[in-house]
Amino acid sequence: METERESMEFDVVIVGGGPAGLATACRLMQMAAENETELSVVLLEKGSEVGAHILSGAILEPRALNELFPDWKEKGAPLHTEVTGDEMHFYTGMEKSIKVPNFMIPKPMHNDGNYIVSLGNVARWMGEQAEALGVEIFPGFAAAEILYNDDGSVAGVATGDMGIGKDGKKKDSYEPGMELRAKYTVFAEGCRGHLGKQLISKFNLDEGKSPQHYGIGLKELWKVDKEKHQPGLVVHGAGWPLGESGATGGSFVYHLEDQQVVVGLIVDLNYSNTNLSPFDEFQVFKHHKSVKEVLEGGERISYGARAIVKGGLNSLPKMTFPGGLVVGCDAGTLNFSKIKGSHTAMKSGMIAAETLFEEFKTDAESTGKELDAYTKNFEESWLYDELYKSRNFGPAMHKFGTYIGGAFNYIDQNLLGGKMPITLKDGTPDHATLKTTEESPTIEYPRPDGKISFDKPSSVFLSSTNHEEDQPAHLTLANADIPLGTNLPKWNEPAQRYCPAGVYEVVEKAGEKLFQINAQNCVHCKTCDIKDPSQNITWVVPEGGGGPNYPNM
DSSP states (O other): OOOOOOEEEEEEEEEOOSHHHHHHHHHHHHHHHHTTOOOOEEEEESSSSTTTTOOOOOEEOTHHHHHHOTTTTTTTOSOOEEOOEEEEEEEOSSSOEEEOOGGGSOGGGOOTTOEEOOHHHHHHHHHHHHHHTTOEEEETOOEEEEEEOTTSOEEEEEEOOEEEOTTSOEEEEEEOOOEEEEEEEEEOOOTTOHHHHHHHHHTTTTTTSOOOOEEEEEEEEEEOOGGGOOTTEEEEEEETTGGGGTOOEEEEEEEOSTTEEEEEEEEETTOOOTTOOHHHHHHHHTTSHHHHHHHTTOEEEEEEEEEEEOOGGGGOOOOEETTEEEOGGGTTOOBTTTTBOHHHHHHHHHHHHHHHHHHHHHOTTOOSOOOTHHHHHHHTSHHHHHHHHTTTHHHHHHHHHHHHHHHHHHIIIIISTTOOSSOOOOOSOGGGOOOOTTTSOOOOOOOOOSSSOOOHHHHHHHTTOBOOSSSOOSEEESSTTSOTTTTHHHHSOTHHHHOTTSOEEEEEETTEEEEEEOGGGOOOOOHHHHHOTTOOEEEOOOSTTOBOOOSOO
16 A cells, blocks of 8 residues: 655745755744744755755855844854955966966955855854744755646645665655645755756746856865964965866865865866866865975865856846745856855845745735746845856856956956946856867876875765665666766766766776766765766755765865
8 A cells, every 4th residue: 555645734845954045944934033923934954964965165255144143143153264364376287376466366256354164064053043943944854856736836845755775666664755835935955956957947947048057166174284274364276287178167275263274176067178087186286286285294084076056147047936936056146256155045045035925924825926026136136236247257267268268357357347248158058068088188197195185985985975775876867768878989988087976987897888876975966967968867866864974064
């Protein structure tokens, strides 16, 4: 006998416990308290706890947080390290770099008044505030399915079934998923959310927009020698080693509190050389003289990777549909000119909360409508103004490269304040940029030394990634008729290189090359879903609680 799913009813269901989802939840409950109104709000988080899957640089611009919690200092928000030094370097090789004069750095990249944080810890703190305000938070529950009303509007979500084996059969531990139905559902899954992706397609939310663009961010947390630690120092970089293969992106080295330093590399996923490996580029970068000097003698504490949405306003889909909203990086609100998306994600969620509350004030039983007021509220906010001014930043880098693109952005941002009378567009999706193996120069990456540079298995170990092994693979084929390894002849299967966790391997059995998926290793970065040239790999949620468990990341 088939077990029926339990169903629960709420005013608002929020999918995702990152900055956007938590800001939505907190602002909704603040307004309910201010207006002495009852609201039932539930937030689902696929990680084992709020913050477990959060990975970001991160420098936090506190503008949205100041609005949401003006007393965040008194409430103990984990913003401990204010930026004290702000540098930009152009790396020309392993030994050399050119320090860019402050006046030549695009204004949005300046970090006065910002804080170096663990965004995971900020999310954990925001989760505590949300619960104190009356939000129900369900960690370890992955939203796996969108529910629809008879009229086609979104009715909520269902969590995934637990206790299904690899063979698709129910195990003794089987528990059916829950249906969480709502008057309105807010999707805040972060970059390339798998339900957000479905909504954008179903409702044609990206009609008339540029394709979305992405990067992959790789990050490590180190504890360094006390004499090498400079709390509050921010160092951004560009050029080597990515420039050697014609790729673009940037690096970062941030000094937090307690002798902690984070080091990272962002690789734009529009790169064309199929032999490029973002993970190995990152390991090479750490051997730059200035970076190696900081890390030598230190201890690597954690590693992680996450895709970054960077298309900006030109790629931002419509954020409303009947029955809900898609906000934050799930939609693409990150400001790439600042390399920051936390404050923009939070603001998009706060606007969502204010729009929803006004709707409930007008009609307490409102359900399933398209909240057109959100678009108006968004366009009247500082968030829209900020994204509009930076709309050319990414396309300029894509079209013109690091040097000319950088010059264009200097003129646009520093001299014209983002009001260049033209709007550049980049119409080529990131998955369509790879050259074939024959067209791509070979890249020889050095073996890791185990001190500064490391291999993928030891890195994934530090991410504390774990999945229940006996479950259906969460890396699926959109078209099962296209076999695994279709990319092998033309691109020598780039997934084995662009994946930062060793999920994809080409193995040889009985003289035949086979494509193998090690889903257990997956750190939920979503890069495969984005960069696969055949667009056949689709990332779906595994059992709730599975994936990385990032401490202080």
